[in-house]
Amino acid sequence: MSEPTNPPAETPAATATPPKPAAPPKPAPPAKAAPKSTARRGVLLALFGSWFAVAWLAMTAAVGGMVLGTVRFLFPNVLSEPPSKFKVGLPDQFEDGKVVERFKDQNTWIVKYNGIIYALSTTCTHLGCTPNWLESAQKFKCPCHGSGFKITGVNFEGPAPRPLERWGLSVGEDGQLVVDKSKKFQKELGQWDSSESYVKV
Ligand code: FES
Helix, strand or coil: CCCCCCCCCCCCCHCCCCCCCCCCCCCCCCCCCCCHHHHHHHHHHHHHHHHHHHHHHHHHHHHHHHHHHHHHCCCCCCCCCCCCCEECHHHHHHCCCHHHHHHHHHHHHEEECCCEEEEEECCCCCCCCHHHEEHHHHHEEEECCCCCEECCEEEEEECCCCCCEEEEEEEECCEEEEEEEEECCHHHHHHHHCCHHHHHH
């Protein structure tokens, strides 16, 4: 007699349920908007940042200006002023009745007139403009308000209240005339009588 055989064991494959079809991928959830407080902080930061930058720039400029001012105070510019004394030539180089204008940039006219040479200031005694020498009219005429001065420097028309001033004039060791602008002579004060205000020729 043959022994009953055990029923064949079920294989796992036979018992497994068929695999479910893969679920379609879920769409990504929309990005959450930044919370309001974060956005506000961002705006504030940007604003504060820009204001801070402006304030920083302003402060840097102010400090820079102060430092520059201090440096300029400690090391002031050395003004290179023209010398107050300068030579204008030998007395016999000047012609009677002529006004020499080549020293006008040094605020000076050299004039030989009636046997003397003198150095006139080119500053109008009204408000400080520079008159022009008009050879044909034999007068200095101020373009600002019309004052007129004779060849001697004496005022005779317009608002100028007094004559032009003379600078000091002398003969140097080499025989040349030397103008000295540190000395000033005013006719209305009787100073044109001083021998330092002219050179006799
Ligand atoms: S400044 Fe020369 S007339 Fe006034």
